[in-house]
Amino acid sequence: MNIRSVSINSSIRLSLVAIGLAAAIALAGSGCSSDAAANPDAPPAPGVGVATVVDTPVRQWDEFSGRIAAVESVELRPRVSGYVQRVAYDEGSEVEKGDLLFVIDQRPYRAALDQAEAQLERARAEARLSRNQHTRAQSLVEARAISREEFETRRAASAEGAAGVRAAEAAVAAARLDLQFTEVRAPVAGRAGRALVTAGNLAQADATLLTTVVSQDPVHVHFDADERAFLRYQALSRSGARDATSNPVRVGLMDEEGHPHAGTVDFVDNRVDSATGTVRARAVLPNPDRVFTPGLFARVQLEGSAEFDALLVDDKAVLTDQDRKYVYVLGDDNTAQRRDVTLGRVVDGLRVVETGLESGDQVIVAGVQKVFFPGMPVAPEQVAMTPEQAPDAAVIAAAATR
Structure with a gap:
């Protein structure tokens, strides 16, 4: 009985194995046939x-950040004290060198000039008298009509009169200069700022800030280069490939695409800032269309290599x-x-x-x-x-x- 059951179980197992093999072969066949059928419908190459x-x-260009600055910038202060009589320019307008900007009350300085000129006339009259007395004294001393002491006194008076004339002439020149200084003029051509002192206010000599004037064309752009770039530029300069102070630069503003403005480096500082590891450089740019205003942020490209x-x-x-x-x-x-x-x-x-x-x-x-x-x-x-x-x-x- 036991032998028969074992035989039946073995037969069942063999039948199951045969069925599994047949199923696997059927599945493999169907898979191959499906792959073969899919090849004609494969997606095209992308x-x-x-x-x-x-x-x-x-040519490679190094990128830096910089600021636009005026080539000439002047804080205008009066050279004489007085009350401002008139503001003679339009605030924010461009002015030429020598244009009248402010007028300080001239009356005290005209009076001082008149007084100095009167003192000059008196000094000249006294000098003429002293000179004539000295001339007569020369004739009298030769004729032994006066003492030598009196002759020396008259000669000294003549020299003193000449010195008095020179002092009076200097006083007239100073008074005339003070009168000229009551007209405050633009020392450079450029754009004038707002009037910080208006008519009726007291302006103190060399102290009161009246306005500022900044030049417009050309302009400078200041930027800081890192040590690695600085050393590379120095190597190019030593090799003769380029002058350190004539590197071409390209500049773009915040609202511009790329770097449309061309300029040239005209200054490199004489030391590297040990705190930041950078060296200050400066480029000069033409500004005929007044695109640049001092203080603007600028994107700077500096030519970093020779052509290759x-x-x-x-x-x-x-x-x-x-x-x-x-x-x-x-x-x-x-x-x-x-x-x-x-x-x-x-x-x-x-x-x-x-x-x-x-x-x-x-x-x-x-x-x-x-x-x-x-x-x-x-x-x-x-x-x-x-x-x-x-x-x-x-x-x-x-x-x-x-």
Whole structure:
């Protein structure tokens, strides 16, 4: 009885194994047939935009932040004291050198000038009398008609009279100068600020601030360069490639695209600030259209290298794999091939590729997110290698339908 049940159980197990093998074979067959049937309906290769690597001579530019400053800036203060009689300019207007800005009450200074001129006339009269007496004394002393002591006295009086004339002339010149100083004029050409003292107020000599005048054309832009950039510029200067105080700069304001204004560095400070690790530099810019106003923030680009040949790609083509950068290059069979690259700076919106690419390579710059693995087939569409002319979705969609 036991032997028979064991035999029956063995037969059942063998039957179940046979049924399982048959099912597996049937499933495998159906899977193969379904895969084979799906191949004709496989999706097309994704459309991507490819562009030829730009091979061109470039110059690298370093970026700094700066401030616009006037070449000449004057705080206007009176040189004589008195009550302001008139404000003779329009606040905020441009003035020429020598234009009248303020008038201080001139009456006391005219009276002082008249008094000084009267003193001069009296001194001249006394000097003439002393000179004539000295001349007569010379004749009398030769005839022994007067003593030598009296002659010396008359000669001294003549010299004293001449000195008195010179002193009176100096007093007249000082009084005339004070009278001129009652007319406060622009010491430089530029734009005048608001009048800080109006008519009727007392202005103290060398103390009261009347207004400010800042020059308009040209202007300076001050910026701070880091030590690494400073040392690089010094090396270029020592090599003779460039004068340290004639580096070209490009400047842009807050509301401007790019750096449309060109200028030249005309000054570099004589020391590095140990607290900040920077050195102050200054560039000069023409300002005929009055685009720049002193105090404005400026974005400054300073030419950081001599001209060299470089390969450039759009930053949108660059992907990151942990600490490595790479791009996809179009292969001969329209497949995406990975290339690890070493990147440099951005030049005119494109990224410098130092290693990893060769001239003539076709780089995927649009639709790169559709490439899931190296060697994947793609449908390329030629585009330009510029950020402004990157292909739009319609171009990629058209490429995908091919």
